[in-house]
Amino acid sequence: MSWLKVGGPAECLYIPYNLEDLSHFLSFLSPKININVFGRLSNVLIRDGGLSGVTILIPPNFLPINLLKGNQISAGAGILDKNLSYQAMCAELGGLEFLSSIPGSIGGAVAMNAGCYGKEIKDIILEGKFIDRKGKISVLTKNEIGFLYRGTKLSEGKILIEAIFQGQPSKKEKIRSLIEKINSGREISQPKGYATGGSTFKNPTE
Ligand SMILES: Cc1cc2nc3c(=O)[nH]c(=O)nc-3n(C[C@H](O)[C@H](O)[C@H](O)COP(=O)(O)OP(=O)(O)OC[C@H]3O[C@@H](n4cnc5c(N)ncnc54)[C@H](O)[C@@H]3O)c2cc1C
Known part of the structure; x- marks a missing residue:
């Protein structure tokens, strides 16, 4: 499930259909139950013991x-x-x-x-x-x-x-060429086709 494809299972996984569904779910969830919220799980390292409580995964079609x-x-x-x-x-x-x-x-x-x-x-x-x-x-x-x-x-x-x-x-072509520049810059600096964690270091401050 996670980007790095490591870690144990979620005790309870909930993927809301839409906002109404999520709202309804939360209003019935006991405050004693721990919740974890994730999107694409590209910035998390799940431990082998998995995730306790309810894990809420917000899907792409949740809101447009x-x-x-x-x-x-x-x-x-x-x-x-x-x-x-x-x-x-x-x-x-x-x-x-x-x-x-x-x-x-x-x-x-x-x-x-x-x-x-x-x-x-x-x-x-x-x-x-x-x-x-x-x-x-x-x-x-x-x-x-x-x-x-x-x-x-x-x-x-x-x-x-x-x-x-x-x-x-802005102009579509200008945006497209900036997107291509950004993505080719990343392809040069980070291995493509592997589940890497992306940048490891913090950007220096001024
Ligand atoms: C190859 C690679 C390259 C990357 N490059 C960059 C980069 O250039 N710049 C950069 O900043 N990051 C980068 N990252 C890190 C990561 O992609 C970003 O932090 C991204 O924004 C995380 O989004 P996600 O949906 O995967 O979040 P998740 O990993 O699912 O969650 C990350 C955090 O956000 C919280 N969260 C997620 N959704 C919600 C929500 N709906 N409401 C409240 N909290 C929420 C989670 O609880 C968690 O604490 C990279 C990661 C990888 C694997």
Whole structure:
């Protein structure tokens, strides 16, 4: 199940069909039960003993991608980063090209403040919509999410369900060539076709 294909089983795996399903599930889940939330599992190393409690896996079709006014684009938490980047390109929205080379979902990208090639989620996100353990939905701005280097200040138990990003008008061909440049740069620096963990080192700060 995980990107690195290691680790033990989940005690209980739940893949919500949609937001209503997840909300219903959470409202009936005992607060005593531990929950783990994942997207593509590309940033986790599962221990051999597996995962206790309920493991919630947000699937790609959980919530769709929508083009909004003002060059904004929203994406459900389960959407793969590369698919959002591709849809933004089709809509001639630049700024999301870096996502094309990160092998995770939007939920994981927001939780990790994922980034590469000089850009990270905090540079493009406007707000995130979250659901808590009781099924209550809240919208948090970029500042309220509190982005850190490869993380956020969010309290545990908040599950991202959707995020809105700000794109910049651009030409499809320009976006495509930037995506190709980013992906060929990665192919040169990281082995292709193997389940590697990607970059091992932290980016240096200024
Ligand atoms: C080959 C390779 C290359 C990589 N390159 C990069 C890179 O260039 N830049 C970079 O930043 N990262 C990179 N990564 C790491 C990883 O892909 C990113 O961190 C990615 O954003 C994780 O997304 P995911 O859906 O796989 O998250 P998961 O691994 O499923 O989860 C990661 C974390 O996010 C939390 N999470 C997931 N979904 C949600 C949600 N809906 N709500 C709340 N929390 C959630 C999980 O609880 C967990 O703590 C790379 C990984 C690999 C394997």
